[in-house]
Amino acid sequence: MRNPLAIVAAASLLATAVLTGCAKAGEDTASDDGPAKVTMWTHSAGNPGELAVYKQLIADFNASQDDYQVVQQNFPQGAYNDAITGAAAAKKLPCLLDMDGPIMPNWAWAGYLQPLDLPKTITDKLLPTAVGSYDGKIYSAGYWDAAMAIFARTSVLEKNKLRVPTIDRPWTQAEFDAALTTLKGAGYKTPVDLGAADTGEWWPYAYSSMLQSAGGDLIDRSTMKSADGVLNSPDSVRFLTWFQNAFEKGWADHAGPVGNQRFIDGKVALSYTGVWNAKDAVEKVGDDLAILPPVDFGKGAKIGGGSWQWGISTGCSGKAAEGARKYLEFSFQDKYLTAFSDSQVVIPATDSAAAASKYFGPNGKLKTFAELSKKFALSRPATPAYPVISTSFEKAAKAAMDGQDPKEALDEAVQSIDSDLKSNGYGD
Template sequence: MKKFLTLLLAIVLAMGVTACTNSEDKKTDNNKESKSKEKTVITVWRHSGKPEEQDNIKKQIEAFNSSNSDIEIKYEALPEGSYNDQVNAAALSKDLPDIFMLDGPNMSNYAWSGYLAPLDDYITDELKNDLLPSIVAQGTYNGKIYALGTFDSGLALWGNKAYLEKAGVRIPKSVEDAWTLDEFNDALEKLQGLEEVKYAIDFKINYGQGEWFTYGFSPIIQSFGGDLINRDTLAAEGSINGTKSVEALQWFQSLFEKGYANATQASDDDFYGTEKSSALSFVGHWMTVPHKEALGDNLVLIPMPKFGEKVVTGMGSWAWAISSQSKNPDAAWKVLEHLTSKENIKATSIATGAVPARKSVLGELENYGEDGLLYIYREQLEGGYALERPTTPAYPNITTNFAEAVNNIINGSDVKEQLDKAAVKIDQDIQDNNNYK
């Protein structure tokens, strides 16, 4: 009897152990299954930008998240004014997101600083060959691609056709037909004389001291024959404060002194939203939507003037990069691949007026056809009239000091004195960093 009871007890205990084991196995399997279903979260930062830009990117992210079973984008838009400072602070604290947007000219400094992961192993020949050469050039440092823009930029003059025709001002139809400096001065004088016009030209001074001053106004210097630095020696002395650069900004300053432009501009709609508007707006593609909505068929796009021997326009854009701190670069690339797809690049161009980064998309958009509203942007980029901002790790220092000089010049400071100060500061920074080798 004892043997029987002992045997029975052993069977019961064994069954209990088996049940527990099966239960634990099921829990383990369930945990494994649960973990396998967890999505890889890819954090993405972008500067805030205009409402149409935010609406566009949010739609692209929502589409990715709804159709992807193993990756989820966690998106954050940061204030534009302090965006670069926040990126630098995050890099130093090793708290960068997986993907972040950067202003193209800052790419070299970020790559030099080790903030970025190269993209060459991910980019196919098909994609690279379809990108505008300017997009590839902007994203390349030391022979490697670190950033991809989904668009390039357009810089030209927007005009109110009704005012131009009333003033008897010729409207250039192509870059080869661009205004000379004398013609431009004559046009400004005539437009300023119209009763409906308060300022002949809107220079978007409301953007404030910052990258706009370099992006927008350095092409004026370069068209005159100057530059921010010597691109062979990387020296600012003799270039940013050279004769041609000084001449360019003395002319620029004179427009404010004559009352043709507003040095204290505070509003973004001086070209179209006030009772006495500006006749011209010196700005980029990002104002296409509000300008078109306000002026309709009276809106015309005019090429950059030929201030000196050649027309020069700005180029470059905000671009996407994968952080070197990302723990999931393969998943990050899948997100970046989505953002740079033909479909999304086309959507971005339609939403913002930006020049699409892929050549195959450029041919699909009516606005960029020969009779399209934005064809001048395409002509300037494809025709070799665009000049990139200096692609050097020294660029953040170059643009900071140039923008400060321009701000002071707009407000009446001596042009040569301001550019001399900028040259000293830029060259000292380059020397302090051993030429950024």
Template sequence: MVFRTRRLAGASVAVAAATALVAGCATGSGGSTSGASGNTLTLWTHNAGNSAELDVVKKIIKDFNGSQSKYKVKLQAFPQSDYNNSVVAAASARKLPCLLDVDGPNVANWAWGGYLSPIDVSGSEVPLSDQLASTVGRYKGKLYAFGFYDVALTFFARKSVLNTYDIRIPTTDKPWTKAEFDSALAKLKKSGKFAYPLEMGTGGSGEWWPYAFSPQLQSFGGDLIDRDGYKTASGTLDGKKSVEWATWFRSLVTKGYMAKKSGADPNKDFLAGKSAIQWDGSWNAAKNAEKLGDDLAIIPPVDFGDGPKIGGASWQWAMSSTCSNKAGAQAWLKFSRQTKYFVDYAKATGTIPGTEAAAKQVDGYQPGGKFNELVQFARKYAVVRPVTPAYPYISTEFQKAAQDIIAGADPKNALGQAAKAIDNDLKSNNYYAG
């Protein structure tokens, strides 16, 4: 992308700053309230630089304001690079808006930190049960947020290239095994036709790293943290299966299959033929199909032994804990939950519709459509990032460890250091109790 959130989760978070501040203010609701002036409610979004998605937000606000006379929602849009810092500062001053969007993996952190209030959207046109599980943000059994779309990781390749080198084109029902994938990369490298046969966006930063690579670690059988209680990363992040992933990940560089640091636009490089296989997201599917036509292969994630995995959760809508007009905020949230808006978001952003009913109305994503495989990937393979307030810190530590590993650090030591740092963070925050 420009990782459409690098839209995916956690995407633009200033994780270190957010975690540090939240760790010091896990106070819940109370104190001053804000976000509304009478029945006029303020809404914040990260979409100032994304006109297509912002237009959908504006449309919902306009429709809601015109549908009744009791409440009025007014918009304030921020550049994505500034958004999370603005939320953190406003939360500290207890001046959050009534309505705001939040990147899915950060819902637990913001709920624990007292930024958000649970919401009730019962009676909406679209039941929560109809949504992709990854588009619903819950923490400790309570609903805090929901989204209209998700994205899916996928491999892109040219069918003609795979056929030339006698590489099987995998299907959702029969993805590549690790042995098949390694063999394919060896064949492509031997051909001498590509600078690097594999492109995985290693020049990216931030949330791209855990979003793109922790699903591969999980497919090996490892994880970012022990999800049984979320009280330790040691023995999991640096466990045997995780180290196997890290060793393999490093080998992609040492064998010349993948660049230590990719170019500024990996998708452009793929379309130019510099790479044969690209690990990317559904946000580039339409562009690639337009360029390559029927030669485009949309390929499921590799099964490294514990099943194919991709990351799940993207931007979602929530209500602040300090909102002084929660009835109005929940009225807007309920109003927005109409199938037509799920369709509008997907069409505007090239994302996966959050419901099956919406997918049927989006060209290419309907059953039998050329992008329906991406919908199936999201339904079958998505793993949400750890649902713990510690996640922003975990994200930062994993990114550092993974980057160190492909730069030459010992895999076990790098993961061990990350696990120890995460455990220290958990302990220092009393395991995020409360």
């Protein structure tokens, strides 16, 4: 299936769009002659399961009342950010738009979005990582989240006398290192697939949570004004040194296909991957599949959180804006959250929706992911500088993987991030 991860693929285009200033989107389409038209854009073209749920949801909402009519337009994920950028520059954004969770603060700061103003009875029930806040206000909310885990085969762990980690007691870094050494000695050329062949937002999503587990972070979250002393802290350097060593020792490599195929084929013993690969793993590996928690690098296990969410554009006003909020309130019914979850294999944003899911409910084979998300998931930094943070961290981690001194790579990332923060006046 399509990776549901947020891909901040058009960071440079977004930065260019921000320079154009506030994007006062489309027009209020209310009229006295009929229902107010509420335009809605999604990134879901090419995802038939997700689109089928939206089709039913919109039909149900439109049939439930006579005041508003939601009209949907779908874009391929790869073209979506470009479409938003162009519409913002022309001040013709739709009323409703979905967005990758970590990009929301950039869009809110740029003037694309207005506060969501949904009832707290809705937002308080959602996973914290499914609610997007910036500058003390909620601007976005989502129906689901994704989560990371380590896939293993129980038979392989038992054969090599490795402790099976649990949510309450994940592997420590020392245990993980020992397990990788053991598995390499057992004949695995590459014991773990860390997913390093992937690109873009995967890098901060997958690896900055490891950085946080080690005690580092992408930015000083208490002020959101500098990465210095945090991204290049001793703890951050220690983690990136471990990351570099994992490749130098042959525990991991950056070859192979993106996804989980090498684990399914038995070429690697462990796979650090996401819930979007879990259904295939269950089908191919069966009852031998073990879904393990992330490694605790010293400060507690962590995983990335925050997937696609919904917001309302600043140009949506009057009856159309009223209709957009009514639609969102209607859409957060558990039956729709469960339908989105089961059509895409992503984690429902409420406990009650998860309980009804065939994958994440009490008897679901993927219920571990819902538990991992609740216990370990962290959002990426809520700052308009996130696109530059994302690309700077990716560059630093790849440079370290390829042999650059980790402290030097992180210092360069800090310089890029702090320069962006200063030049744009984020947080001033």
